[in-house]
Amino acid sequence: MPSIHTTDILEQVERLAPDLTRFIQEAVRIPSLPGHEQEFQGFLAGRLLELGMKVTVSRVRREALAGHPAFCDDDIPFDQRLNVIGRWPGRGGGRSLILNGHADVVSPGAEELWSDSPWSGKLDNGCIYGRGSTDMKGGLAAAVYAMESLRRLGYQPGGDVIFESVVGEESGGCGTLATIIDGCRADAAIIMEPTRLQLAHVQSGALTFRLTVPGRAVHACMRNRGVSAIEKFYTLLQALSEFDARRHREQHHDVYPDPRQVAPISIGKISAGDWPSTVPDRLVAEGRFGVFPGEKIDKAKAAFAALIGETAGSDDWLARHPPALEWVEGQFEPGETAADAPILAVLGKAHAEVLGEAAQRTGVTYGSDLRLFTNYAAMPAVLYGPGDVLHAHVVDESIAVAEVVQATKVLALTIVRWCGGGAGEEG
Ligand SMILES: [Zn+2]
Numbered sequence: 001m002p003s004i005h006t007t008d009i010l011e012q013v014e015r016l017a018p019d020l021t022r023f024i025q026e027a028v029r030i031p032s033l034p035g036h037e038q039e040f041q042g043f044l045a046g047r048l049l050e051l052g053m054k055v056t057v058s059r060v061r062r063e064a065l066a067g068h069p070a071f072c073d074d075d076i077p078f079d080q081r082l083n084v085i086g087r088w089p090g091r092g093g094g095r096s097l098i099l100n101g102h103a104d105v106v107s108p109g110a111e112e113l114w115s116d117s118p119w120s121g122k123l124d125n126g127c128i129y130g131r132g133s134t135d136m137k138g139g140l141a142a143a144v145y146a147m148e149s150l151r152r153l154g155y156q157p158g159g160d161v162i163f164e165s166v167v168g169e170e171s172g173g174c175g176t177l178a179t180i181i182d183g184c185r186a187d188a189a190i191i192m193e194p195t196r197l198q199l200a201h202v203q204s205g206a207l208t209f210r211l212t213v214p215g216r217a218v219h220a221c222m223r224n225r226g227v228s229a230i231e232k233f234y235t236l237l238q239a240l241s242e243f244d245a246r247r248h249r250e251q252h253h254d255v256y257p258d259p260r261q262v263a264p265i266s267i268g269k270i271s272a273g274d275w276p277s278t279v280p281d282r283l284v285a286e287g288r289f290g291v292f293p294g295e296k297i298d299k300a301k302a303a304f305a306a307l308i309g310e311t312a313g314s315d316d317w318l319a320r321h322p323p324a325l326e327w328v329e330g331q332f333e334p335g336e337t338a339a340d341a342p343i344l345a346v347l348g349k350a351h352a353e354v355l356g357e358a359a360q361r362t363g364v365t366y367g368s369d370l371r372l373f374t375n376y377a378a379m380p381a382v383l384y385g386p387g388d389v390l391h392a393h394v395v396d397e398s399i400a401v402a403e404v405v406q407a408t409k410v411l412a413l414t415i416v417r418w419c420g421g422g423a424g425e426e427g
Pocket of ligand 1: 102135136169193194
């Protein structure tokens with residue numbers, strides 16, 4: 001089959017930029033809050049059918065996921081949660097590729113804080129505004145229009161191109177996990193999360209913990225006769241802060257931009273006491289404990305528990321009244337694709353051709369579906385997409401159309417180089 005010229009691909013994407021812009025606007029105007037993604041998924045399925053893809057809409061079933069070690073139960077009803085998978089069958093002789101993105105968007109919060117409706121899809125000064133524009137309808141649009149551009153050039157892939165729009169990413173990844181349990185595999189996966197067009201192939205993990213610290217209540221006028229749970233917690237907090245610094249000194253990951261912030265520990269919530277003039281007899285703290293890439297969850301948990309135990313042991317009160325440690329809610333493992341994985345080289349080369357500069361490699365400190373591909377499907381996976389995670393989950397979220405166009409070009413070149421094939425007569 002004749003090969004396709006790079007300049008033809010780049011020009012085709014440029015020609016489709018107005019359509020791409022409208023597509024993102026329409027996508028943002030459909031609120032796809034967790035558990036309510038079905039209308040958006042229907043919209044996307046229609047678009048994939050227009051592309052001539054074989055489309056499967058499948059309900060994510062709790063029964064199929066329960067019992068899997070990576071399943072995080074997010075308490076969202078499963079009756080309306082639909083994954084959409086489009087398959088562009090290869091003609092053989094090439095590598096297969098999954099393009100994965102999530103349909104769900106987080107709540108817009110207090111709508112009055114927004115300059116316009118969170119679902120406006122307003123285009124202003126080259127940016128499209130609305131919840132989900134950056135995270136991650138811009139990325140989904142880039143993948144759809146990469147395929148559209150190639151289709152218009154008569155391209156037929158060698159290996160399969162599989163587009164996945166999944167639910168439940170923001171609350172633990174049930175959508176992608178369902179595709180993996182169903183056996184959906186490829187030679188590599190690109191997840192179009194907002195990475196500012198950097199190649200993020202390493203992801204930290206995170207665990208949520210609850211610490212209950214006992215004290216002894218007494219009237220505040222006699223405070224030395226009681227034990228303040230708040231003051232005892234302060235001792236533990238200082239120890240956690242030193243533990244965090246020590247872990248970051250001992251575990252290096254060159255790919256992260258800030259070596260002191262790879263897998264942070266942070267307390268997000270505390271509650272104690274119920275009366276201003278009573279010494280509090282109980283404090284409950286909840287927080288997030290980061291897990292380094294390559295670190296085993298069980299070992300990380302054991303180190304954390306040992307730290308709490310040792311700190312309590314060196315305090316007269318806490319030694320006799322030890323704090324209780326519980327692991328609650330979701331537990332997100334770290335994930336990693338080897339730096340020499342071929343997909344990183346192919347994607348990086350396409351990026352360099354489009355942007356005129358080498359792609360930066362990075363690691364991310366947040367959880368994503370990358371870990372599910374690397375840990376449970378034995379697949380190399382990388383996050384790569386338009387937009388900045390700093391602009392995700394915020395009021396007046398927006399995406400720059402020009403950056404989505406760049407991502408579209410890079411993805412189109414990557415599909416051709418990775419999957420092989422070329423321009424052939426319609427099959
Ligand atoms: Zn996201």
